[in-house]
Amino acid sequence: MFTYYLDLALRSLKRNKVLTALMVIAIAVGIGASMTTLTVMHLLSGDPVPTRSGTLFYPQVDGNPTPGDFKQPLDVMDYQSAVDLWGAHRADAQTLVVDSPVRLSAPGVNLPTLMPSMLSTTSDFFPMFDVPFRYGSGWSADDDARHARVAVISDDLNHKLFGGRDSVGQVLRLRDTDVRIVGVLRPWRPSPVFYTVAGGRFANGDTADFYGKTQDVFTPFFTGLELNDGNFQQFTCWHMPERPGHLQNSPCAWVRLWVQLGDAGKVAAYKQFLDGYAAQQAALGRIVRPQNTRLRSLMQWLDYNGVVPGDVRLQTWLAFAFLAICLFNMIGLLLAKFLRRSGEIGVRRALGASRGAVFAQCLVEAGLVGLIGGIGGLGLTLLGLWLVRRQPVAYADLAHLDVSMFVATFVTAIAASLLAGVLPAFRASRVAPGLQLKTL
Amino acid sequence: MQLRPILSTLRHHKLTSILLTLQVAFTCAIVCNVVFMVAKRVERASVATGIVENELSVIHSSGIEKNENKQARNQADLAALRAIPGVTSVAAVSYSLPLNHNSSSRGVCPDQASLQRAMQQRSADGTSCMTPSIYDGTPGLIDTLGLHLVAGRRFQPDDYVVGMGHTPAVAIISSALARRLYPNQSALGKDMYLGHSVIRVVGIVETLLRPSLRDPGTEGDSMLWPQLPDLSGVTYLLRSAPGDRRRVLEAAEAALLKVSASRLIDPRRVQTYTQIRHDYFQRDTTMIGLLVASASGLLFVTALGIAGLANFWVQQRWRSIGIRRAVGATRGDILRYFQGENFLIVGAGIVLGGVLAVLLNLLLMAHYELPRLPLWYLPIGAAVLWVLGQLSVLSPARRAARVPPVAAMRSA
Numbered sequence: 001m002f003t004y005y006l007d008l009a010l011r012s013l014k015r016n017k018v019l020t021a022l023m024v025i026a027i028a029v030g031i032g033a034s035m036t037t038l039t040v041m042h043l044l045s046g047d048p049v050p051t052r053s054g055t056l057f058y059p060q061v062d063g064n065p066t067p068g069d070f071k072q073p074l075d076v077m078d079y080q081s082a083v084d085l086w087g088a089h090r091a092d093a094q095t096l097v098v099d100s101p102v103r104l105s106a107p108g109v110n111l112p113t114l115m116p117s118m119l120s121t122t123s124d125f126f127p128m129f130d131v132p133f134r135y136g137s138g139w140s141a142d143d144d145a146r147h148a149r150v151a152v153i154s155d156d157l158n159h160k161l162f163g164g165r166d167s168v169g170q171v172l173r174l175r176d177t178d179v180r181i182v183g184v185l186r187p188w189r190p191s192p193v194f195y196t197v198a199g200g201r202f203a204n205g206d207t208a209d210f211y212g213k214t215q216d217v218f219t220p221f222f223t224g225l226e227l228n229d230g231n232f233q234q235f236t237c238w239h240m241p242e243r244p245g246h247l248q249n250s251p252c253a254w255v256r257l258w259v260q261l262g263d264a265g266k267v268a269a270y271k272q273f274l275d276g277y278a279a280q281q282a283a284l285g286r287i288v289r290p291q292n293t294r295l296r297s298l299m300q301w302l303d304y305n306g307v308v309p310g311d312v313r314l315q316t317w318l319a320f321a322f323l324a325i326c327l328f329n330m331i332g333l334l335l336a337k338f339l340r341r342s343g344e345i346g347v348r349r350a351l352g353a354s355r356g357a358v359f360a361q362c363l364v365e366a367g368l369v370g371l372i373g374g375i376g377g378l379g380l381t382l383l384g385l386w387l388v389r390r391q392p393v394a395y396a397d398l399a400h401l402d403v404s405m406f407v408a409t410f411v412t413a414i415a416a417s418l419l420a421g422v423l424p425a426f427r428a429s430r431v432a433p434g435l436q437l438k439t440l
Numbered sequence: 441m442q443l444r445p446i447l448s449t450l451r452h453h454k455l456t457s458i459l460l461t462l463q464v465a466f467t468c469a470i471v472c473n474v475v476f477m478v479a480k481r482v483e484r485a486s487v488a489t490g491i492v493e494n495e496l497s498v499i500h501s502s503g504i505e506k507n508e509n510k511q512a513r514n515q516a517d518l519a520a521l522r523a524i525p526g527v528t529s530v531a532a533v534s535y536s537l538p539l540n541h542n543s544s545s546r547g548v549c550p551d552q553a554s555l556q557r558a559m560q561q562r563s564a565d566g567t568s569c570m571t572p573s574i575y576d577g578t579p580g581l582i583d584t585l586g587l588h589l590v591a592g593r594r595f596q597p598d599d600y601v602v603g604m605g606h607t608p609a610v611a612i613i614s615s616a617l618a619r620r621l622y623p624n625q626s627a628l629g630k631d632m633y634l635g636h637s638v639i640r641v642v643g644i645v646e647t648l649l650r651p652s653l654r655d656p657g658t659e660g661d662s663m664l665w666p667q668l669p670d671l672s673g674v675t676y677l678l679r680s681a682p683g684d685r686r687r688v689l690e691a692a693e694a695a696l697l698k699v700s701a702s703r704l705i706d707p708r709r710v711q712t713y714t715q716i717r718h719d720y721f722q723r724d725t726t727m728i729g730l731l732v733a734s735a736s737g738l739l740f741v742t743a744l745g746i747a748g749l750a751n752f753w754v755q756q757r758w759r760s761i762g763i764r765r766a767v768g769a770t771r772g773d774i775l776r777y778f779q780g781e782n783f784l785i786v787g788a789g790i791v792l793g794g795v796l797a798v799l800l801n802l803l804l805m806a807h808y809e810l811p812r813l814p815l816w817y818l819p820i821g822a823a824v825l826w827v828l829g830q831l832s833v834l835s836p837a838r839r840a841a842r843v844p845p846v847a848a849m850r851s852a
Contacts, residue, residue: 019751022744029737103704115502115704204654204809206723244604244671311727314808318734321470325738328463329745335456336752392722427455 001357002364009365012341019337020369023330027373030326031413032380033319039381039405040388041316043398044211044308047299048190051130055092057259057267058301059085061278062292064253066238073292074253075198075305076235081281082255086122090273091259092266093124096221097195098255102228104217105173106161116157116216118174119196120224126152126183128260129195134158136168136183139220147222152183157216172217177227179219188214191398192307194298195258198235205310211395271295323416330369330420338362338428349433359429366421367414374413381409446781453753457785460749464789464825467742469796472821473804474735476813481728485721487659489538490614490647492586493713494682497689498537500709501696502673510670511602513700514578520695521676526684527692531581531677534604534669536573536651538662539720543651544604545571548632548639548663550621555633570658572617573650576604576667582612582645584679587664590615592628592643595666599642603670607634612643616660639665675709685712739824743832746786750778750836754843761840762847771841778837779830786829790822797821 013020047053061081062073077085086096102118105111125131126138139150151172158167170181192210200207219227230245234252241250261267274293282290296304338345345358381401388399401409450457501517514532521530535542549555549569558567575581582594592612601608611632618627618641632639648662669675676696680688689710696705711719718725754761761774801813 019748022748026741026744029741033734033737113704115706202654208723310808311723314727315730318470318474318731321466322734322738322741325463325466325470326741328459328466329741329748332456332459332463332745333748335459336749340752340756391726392719423455 001360005361005364006368008361009368012337012365013368016337019333023333023369024373024376026326026329027370027413027417028376028380030323031374031377031409031416032384034316034323035377035381035405035409035412036384036388037312037316037319038408039385039401040312040395040399041308042405043191044312044395046191048192048194048302049129049298052128052260053298055260055262056128056298057091057261057270058294058296058298059257059259059270059274060294060296061085061274061281061287062289063287064238065251065286065288067289067292072201073289073294074236075201076253076256078253079248079250079255080286081277082257085257085274085277088273088277091270092262093128093260095122095125095128095258096255097121097125097258098221098224098232099196099215100224100228100232102217102231103175107171107173107178109161111161114160118217118219118224118228119215120219120221120228122221124260125195125218128258129190132186132188134184134186135166136181138183144220144222147226148220149177149179149223149227150182150220151179152185152218153181154185154214154216155187156213158184174217174219174227175231179223179227189398190214191395192302194302196256197302197305197307198256200305200307203306205306205313207305207307208309208311208393208395210305210307211393211398213394267295327416327420330417331423334362334366334369334421334424335427338424339431341428342431345428345431346433349431355429358431359425362425362428363418363421366417366425369421370414370417371410373417374410377413378406378409381405443780443784446777446784449757450781450784456749460745460785461789461792463742463745464786464829465792465796467738468790468793468821468825469800471735471738471824472793472797472817473800473813474731474738475821476801476817477804477810478728478731478735480810481724481731484653485724485728487649487653488647489649489717490585490587490645491538491649491713492679493717495586495679495685496584496713497678497680497685497692498540498675498709498711498713498716499678499689499692499696499705500535500673500675501703501705510672510674511668514669514674516699517674517676517696518578520699521678521692524678524688524691524695526680526688527678529580529584529679531578531584532669533575533577533581533675533677534671535673535675536575537675537677537716538649538651539653540716541652541720543573545573546634547571548621548634550630550632552633568621570617570621570661572613572658572661572663574667575648575662575664576669577664578668579666581677582664584677585648586679587648588646590644590646591626592641594643595664599666600668601666602668604667606667607637607639608666609639610642611639611663611665612645613641613663614648614660615644615646617663618644620658620661739828742825743828746782746829746832747836750782750833751839754778754836754840757840758843758847759850761843762845762849765843765845766848774843775837775841778833778840782829782833782837783826786826790825793825794818794822 060073061077063078063081064074082096086094097119099117099119101115104114104116122144123139123141134155138152139148143150158164167181167184171178172181193212193214197210232245232247232254234247234254237252239251241247241252247254259270261270274295278287278290278293281287348358385399385401389396518530518532521527536544547569549558554567554569558569579595599608599610613627621627622630627641627644630641632641647660650659650662653659678688678692693705693710696703797813797818804810805812
């Protein structure tokens with residue numbers, strides 16, 4: 001029966017080519033626009049560490065001695081609080097994170113000096129965030145303690161400097177210090193670069209830069225602080241630091257701490273520990289609002305920072321409004337098309353076709369329009385994503401169609417056109433056979 | 441024109457008429473808001489900086505050795521840049537320039553009392569204190585930027601201090617800041633209070649935009665300090681004829697590397713001011729393009745819908761039209777009939793659309809900090825949709841008008 005309906009649908013669509021083309025174009029454009037924005041949305045609002053995100057938490061204490069009207073604690077911590085909390089080792093794993101631009105050259109490599117971004121972090125960083133290695137590995141807790149002169153580099157930098165070969169053991173010069181490479185990462189592109197996200201609430205939706213590439217060099221936390229001293233940037237300061245760029249024991253917030261906590265009991269215990277620490281520091285007079293601590297999970301932290309750029313969200317709404325108008329249009333045109341064939345439907349009904357059969361036949365026709373529109377929509381989605389990739393935004397290179405969005409394109413197209421077809425098909429199935437036959 | 445026959449026909453096609461009305465209504469609501477967003481973005485992206493953007497080029501140099509005399513380096517660099525043919529004026533700043541995102545700001549108060557209040561409550565909120573952006577720079581910055589001094593004097597050689605650690609005794613402020621800091625009085629000669637220092641206003645420039653436009657209403661709050669840049673990184677400004685800028689930048693890069701080869705010049709920070717403005721408003725330009733495309737797409741789809749349905753109705757009523765013609769209706773009557781019908785449907789859609797537009801605007805205001813939609817957008821949106829409706833119905837209506845009276849005798 002289905003093939004018969006399909007045949008009828010094809011004949012009917014061929015009869016009025018202009019109307020069919022209008023419907024197909026409307027669906028294709030609507031689908032293309034909404035799937036392009038939805039794909040971008042899907043990429044930007046995803047989970048950057050799917051394997052671990054449930055166990056990663058971002059502790060905050062309110063280090064600001066003059067908080068004024070700010071209700072929330074500062075987005076990042078001052079040096080002392082961060083190092084104290086890290087040094088207590090109360091979580092399953094914990095890591096300090098701070099990034100800074102660093103002058104880099106490689107002796108023996110004939111390239112001009114580079115100015116990549118360096119992440120100073122601690123040994124737990126790599127296992128905690130499930131960072132993939134191509135060669136070598138991260139460093140040990142012992143290296144952290146010894147301020148060892150070691151580094152891990154990104155796949156990008158390894159290609160740029162060493163043509164992608166195993167560069168473990170090679171020496172890099174970071175500013176004026178030589179460090180030995182102990183590990184090379186595989187291509188790693190968490191989206192967003194979640195561990196340095198902060199301050200999103202002040203960005204007015206301009207958050208595209210959270211989706212850039214990761215840092216190119218990773219060094220042990222204290223090593224990095226020593227070798228790049230004077231080049232660190234504060235998140236904010238409540239007084240001018242004595243020496244700009246040197247922020248240890250300065251009145252500034254600039255260090256981030258991440259902790260891994262395996263279960264709800266540990267989360268509660270860590271929150272208690274955090275409160276205890278803040279209270280103790282308040283007693284020492286260093287913190288004025290000890291009750292103002294937070295322990296947000298990774299996804300809560302991203303949500304709090306509103307990481308998906310405001311423009312992307314607006315585009316998504318706009319695209320779906322567009323699709324909705326296209327569907328309205330299609331309902332009207334299908335209604336016109338089906339009711340114009342009232343005579344034909346009347347004959348079929350008189351010859352014994354049930355209302356359900358007429359309804360099904362009309363829906364098959366609507367679904368067929370959706371399928372053709374979906375193919376066109378897929379093309380337009382690919383075109384749309386290509387246009388996104390050409391935009392100078394940090395997430396441009398991420399904009400590719402994955403399998404789930406590929407399937408979603410067709411599902412949406414067919415579902416949308418079936419939805420649009422229900423009302424016209426219902427009206428068509430109510431056509432009274434007698435009345436139509438009389439007018440023939 | 442007779443409305444009775446139109447209304448009674450529409451009663452017979454309730455469903456299709458309602459659908460078309462709704463489509464027009466949604467289109468009207470969305471297009472009004474989209475056009476409003478476009479207008480807002482265009483307004484944002486065309487803000488005046490107060491400087492001669494089309495004559496300026498910028499080059500940033502960094503990574504120079506720690507124990508170098510930065511003042512001597514700046515002098516040597518500036519001399520080398522000044523020697524480039526075509527360059528009429530040069531200046532060095534630490535990093536802040538209009539629209540380049542690198543802002544440095546301090547809280548300033550118009551008098552001692554507000555400073556005390558602000559210190560007490562640890563926030564400038566509710567006091568008459570402001571946090572304007574600070575531009576430092578070498579002598580000649582005002583003329584290099586092409587700023588228009590409306591009152592007071594330029595800086596004199598003994599006004600200058602070295603580096604961000606020192607606060608100068610005088611400043612030149614923008615007229616926007618002058619108006620906000622000292623409403624209804626002349627700011628010239630007034631003392632501004634910042635923490636432990638006092639700075640006297642010796643000049644006022646007409647317009648000087650901030651490096652970033654985050655807080656609405658304060659975009660023009662800025663001041664120039666006679667403070668020489670003294671960081672390892674430095675930004676040089678070159679003024680030349682607009683067409684010379686590419687060549688000047690290339691020459692500048694070569695000249696700087698000749699002075700000292702160990703420095704780093706990031707190619708992304710060798711830019712004409714046109715590029716800086718373009719980069720700053722990149723997001724807005726993209727969004728304007730997208731918004732315009734989607735608004736025209738929506739109007740197009742709606743026009744297609746109207747034309748498609750009208751076409752269908754003409755075919756459906758072929759015989760009735762013939763009968764009307766046979767009993768004496770002129771072609772004009774038929775044409776006007778379809779136009780009137782369209783006018784009514786689109787009119788109903790517009791009324792509903794106006795209400796929806798305001799509702800949608802309220803929703804957007806809650807989520808995207810969009811201002812209120814000015815109500816005069818609604819009649820314009822209505823007029824556009826009416827014209828669009830009439831244009832799309834024109835061809836089907838003319839086809840209807842050509843139906844011969846004899847059609848009444850033939851079967852459809």
